[in-house]
Amino acid sequence: xxxxxxxxxxxxxxxxxxxxxxxxxxxxxxxxxxxxxxxxxxxxxxxxxxxxxxxxxxxxxxxxxxxxxxxxxxxxxxxxxxxxxxxxxxxxxxxxxxxxxxxxxxxxxxxxxxxxxxxxxxxxxxxxxxxxxxxxxxxxxxxxxxxxxxxxxxxxxxxxxxxxxxxxxxxxxxxxxxxxxxxxxxxxxxxx
Numbered sequence: 001x002x003x004x005x006x007x008x009x010x011x012x013x014x015x016x017x018x019x020x021x022x023x024x025x026x027x028x029x030x031x032x033x034x035x036x037x038x039x040x041x042x043x044x045x046x047x048x049x050x051x052x053x054x055x056x057x058x059x060x061x062x063x064x065x066x067x068x069x070x071x072x073x074x075x076x077x078x079x080x081x082x083x084x085x086x087x088x089x090x091x092x093x094x095x096x097x098x099x100x101x102x103x104x105x106x107x108x109x110x111x112x113x114x115x116x117x118x119x120x121x122x123x124x125x126x127x128x129x130x131x132x133x134x135x136x137x138x139x140x141x142x143x144x145x146x147x148x149x150x151x152x153x154x155x156x157x158x159x160x161x162x163x164x165x166x167x168x169x170x171x172x173x174x175x176x177x178x179x180x181x182x183x184x185x186x187x188x189x190x191x192x
Contacts, residue, residue: 040069059097060083064085131165133172151167
């Protein structure tokens with residue numbers, strides 16, 4: 001029995017010495033700075049998470065990916081908690097902040113929905129033009145009671161779709177009316 005214990009202890013000592021001898025120097029620096037052995041976190045992984053969650057800082061994303069090594073786990077953590085923990089100060093010695101990160105390039109290169117891209121000749125599309133309400137803009141006055149209204153369940157899918165389209169149109173026209181009334185109330189009247 002004593003021989004088995006001696007063999008097990010010797011085996012564990014050999015494994016420990018082998019791991020210690022084969023660990024590269026920068027890896028142990030990363031272990032010390034971060035407090036854990038970092039997993040592989042590539043720039044495409046960081047870019048993927050940053051594209052899904054543009055409001056999360058890139059350093060927080062990279063730090064979490066170094067801990068988890070998984071885009072899915074990091075994404076789930078963001079969805080569950082709404083944020084990621086900020087990296088410790090030691091993180092910035094290994095991964096200095098750069099103003100030219102590819103995630104910020106993604107944010108800058110991807111235009112916001114509804115905004116024209118530079119060099120394109122298409123005008124900015126408004127809700128009025130998107131839903132073809134140009135003819136109804138000046139012709140209708142929508143009251144607040146007509147906006148939501150009670151809808152009835154129609155017999156066919158086509159009737160339900162038409163009812164939904166009409167309710168959307170009324171909501172858009174009512175919002176436009178409120179905006180114009182607010183602008184008219186805020187703007188000073190011309191004195192000429």
